[in-house]
Amino acid sequence: MTVQDFARETDPAEMLEQLLRDRHSCRAFLPDPVDDEVIERILGIAQLTPSWCNTQPWQAIVTRGAGTTRFRDALLEQARGGPPQPDFAFPTGFHGVYQARRRTCGYQLYDAVGVAHGDREASGRQARENFRLFGAPHVAIVTSDAALGPYGAVDCGAFVTSFMLAARALGIASIAQAALAGFAPFLHTYFGIPEDRMVVCGISFGLEDTAHPANCFRTGRAPLPEVLTWHD
Numbered sequence: 468m469t470v471q472d473f474a475r476e477t478d479p480a481e482m483l484e485q486l487l488r489d490r491h492s493c494r495a496f497l498p499d500p501v502d503d504e505v506i507e508r509i510l511g512i513a514q515l516t517p518s519w520c521n522t523q524p525w526q527a528i529v530t531r532g533a534g535t536t537r538f539r540d541a542l543l544e545q546a547r548g549g550p551p552q553p554d555f556a557f558p559t560g561f562h563g564v565y566q567a568r569r570r571t572c573g574y575q576l577y578d579a580v581g582v583a584h585g586d587r588e589a590s591g592r593q594a595r596e597n598f599r600l601f602g603a604p605h606v607a608i609v610t611s612d613a614a615l616g617p618y619g620a621v622d623c624g625a626f627v628t629s630f631m632l633a634a635r636a637l638g639i640a641s642i643a644q645a646a647l648a649g650f651a652p653f654l655h656t657y658f659g660i661p662e663d664r665m666v667v668c669g670i671s672f673g674l675e676d677t678a679h680p681a682n683c684f685r686t687g688r689a690p691l692p693e694v695l696t697w698h699d
Contacts (some may be wrong), residue, residue: 484656486632490631490635490640491685492686493641494576494596494642495601495603495605495671496600496680497555498604499673501673501674503531505520505637506529508633509634510630513626513633518622518625519621519647522619522622524615524623525609525667527610527630528658531605533595538606538657539599542598543598543599545598545651545653546595546597552650552652553648553649555617555648555667555668557649558591560584571686572686575684575686577590578683579680579681580586580680580681581635581680597647598647600669602673605671605672605673606644607669607683608647608666610623613663613665614663619665623665627643631670640672641670642670642672643669644669645668651665651666654666679695
């Protein structure tokens with residue numbers, strides 16, 4: 468069933484739920500480029516995202532063609548050494564249920580691609596796929612206005628979700644990548660991002676390589692009672 472067929476046969480809530488279920492973090496892409504018109508439609512839909520006081524703090528830089536190849540090569544070289552330097556501080560640590568969920572996701576990926584537990588060389592190779600953009604033909608670098616602080620980042624997070632759902636609805640796979648934000652100084656220099664804007668994340672996107680083992684697993688979600696508190 469196509470997305471269009473599904474839309475005709477379901478109500479809006481069911482369609483949204485199905486898009487959320489179908490969307491996943493794609494970790495292997497085909498090299499085929501996405502038409503500019505499709506990319507602009509994805510961004511146009513994402514532009515409808517709500518934001519605080521309608522500030523719309525997000526901006527996106529999108530690579531294509533040789534621009535993606537040059538950026539990928541430069542990023543891989545940059546990623547050879549040095550600690551992360553994100554504009555927004557990374558988590559200081561993962562604990563409790565957050566650590567458990569993170570480990571489960573990691574184990575699922577490693578099992579899918581054949582990385583044995585404890586094989587640091589193989590896990591390192593898989594981690595470097597982030598900086599190869601998982602072979603995607605495009606990446607969007609999302610930034611926010613520095614003066615809006617964490618609230619601008621929250622709005623940008625909503626924009627990223629809208630982008631990925633719109634992409635999924637149009638048959639385009641994607642993955643949001645905080646790993647790219649770890650090289651914020653490089654991104655500022657490479658793309659000429661002014662200092663009054665902060666790098667939130669990257670989104671690699673394109674056509675999914677459905678035959679690649681990295682795309683054969685799906686992460687779970689916590690049951691509603693774990694995240695919901697009623698107050699009467």
